[in-house]
Amino acid sequence: MTDTRQIPLYRTIWRWHFYAGLFVIPFILVLSVTGAAYLFKPQIDRWEERAWRGLPAADAVDADAQVAAALAANKGAAFHYYRIPEAPGDAAIVHLGLPGGAMRDVAVSPQGRVIGSADPDARWSAWLARLHGSLLVGRSGKLLVELAASWAIVMILTGLYLWWPRGRGLAGVVWPRLSLGGRAALRDLHAVTGFWVSGFALVLLFTALPWTDVWASGFRAVRAEMGWVSGVQD
Template identity: 35%
Template structure:
């Protein structure tokens, strides 16, 4: 005869199990819809280059020609014909079949990305900057597409995902003479126990990946990511040592100039040009974009880099490249008058924290290990979706009719206090998560615990 009291479904008889289960339930209730959203959009974004190249092929590709590529200055002139304004960024083609992308701060307002045939100077088309299909998917992935407040929600969901894995691991942990539900499935999909086992077994195999993805995703978050970046780069642990040089710095961060940079470089201020300008007879005028690009090529910058053009008299020519190979990451700033390199930095210059974070983010984006990285992340995203669906099915089969189905309170409420205190450590590390934990705790007390106590008192 089987001792069902030792099966996972009946571990609710122990106060500690109930306490952990209760928080696991609330974590899932809070974030499962966001887990599905992040998994679906994340799976698509893994193949961002492939999808954008297919969807925007008419803008991104040209017929390779035996003719010489036109000077970038001529291509900028061509881009200004349909979109009058001020050129701010240039993305020269990475290979002979690619178009040139030129970003214009339009006189009519906003920024437009204009695509040019580099051999003929023809305008292939233009669209608002950073509105490609995959840019939209990326913004939906972080909820940035819907404003700042929803962006905070994703930060909270990422923190709760970590707590969800930790509490789920405790609930999965084999107890007594448990035979199934550890690495095997019991029953059939018609039964709740099959869904419980499928959920638990899947979770234990991919839990470490969920923690990794949630933790590395936090570095883009609007609250924690900002302060983590400031903390890291307040010491040589984050900013490349090449930034800490004796050159005048502006107040313009790199992310504002380029729109997208590595996490470590986001808030690095651009340097200022000092070798010429008004009143300087030695270098009366700027070197121009064609000469600047020639210098970047002579310095061995990997093709596919982007160039931010000088802003005002003290602006600089800045080129950056963030390829899949971390060792090829590089940023070069040139004085716009002399062409002198003011700062030249790469991955090897990063501090230890910066290197760790860049590696983690590169894996998060599916870049570090090529196709294998992409396939692994795609499988993980699919399993996250399955786990989320199985959690919903499991809850639906268990919940009482007309009730939310919150797991029962532990008989010894001190266990709930202990578990809450342990989880609060995560709330301290991620303050937005901590704030949401307080809200959940208050709602649980006001609308679940207190009414149940009143009901028991009335029955007594």
């Protein structure tokens, strides 16, 4: 039987898989860590707002009075939204747009007193979101992350081609042959693990790309062309 590794197409795809992996793995590590950390945004925000929680709840005023207090403390600001307190003794967060264009989260006690404020862009969760989406370098970073995500798809698809059984049994295809030891066991571990996670990884990538730059533009064009958009988009 001819060794598939000697087939030119197989060797070409192996090179594509290898070089794609060299490029995308550092990005995958950064995006995985920052994305996993961002899942804890509510807990991180609660920690940052710990001084605005557990306040006396007696003589509480209504939401309108709390919004009015926030606006009175920030002359010329525009009201954007009101975040309902999680517990009776927690401060309400009034999100305002300042005259210069900056945004501000204003903490108002249950009694209607402004007790603090924060720049929403300076929060830890906002920093994690920027690191995850743009590597903290703006649009260039967004395009680089999008390019890495696109090449990750190439890496997965070429990896599946290399994994394809081609008449072999289930060992080394569905489960790794660790008893082989050495490089053969490592190769099986890599291939089998890649096969089992590839479906989840492709779902993750394809659902993330519509939020990027170039892919998002194409996605919007397809939606408009197919008539999937009704009314004015938010």
